[in-house]
Amino acid sequence: MKERMKKNKDQSENIKTDLKENPSYYKIDHKVAVAIWTVLFQEGYEYLEKDLSRIMIEQGLQEIEGADAVLILSFWREYLEENNLATIIPSDDMLH
Secondary structure, X not given: OOOOOOOOOOOOXXXXXXXXXXXXXXXXXXXXXXXXXXXXXXXXXXXXXXXXXXXXXXXXXXOOOOOOHHHHHHHHHHHXXXXXXXXXXXXXXXXX
């Protein structure tokens, strides 16, 4: 018999999920999303980091706090180029 995970007491009682299926999306803290994106970028997971940055921007991201200029440009690069706002020629620092 499969044991069901107990609900964390910090979870909202209003959240209902079907235990037989994964949720279609997750809500995570902004800082966690930035940390995940940073690791994906630094480790060279190009497609995943681009997908995550796109999702974060679509959901209203305004800035990445405390990041250096290379990291910030790397995060926004695809968005800026797709919207013809800038053309960025990467330096050696921006390449994986």
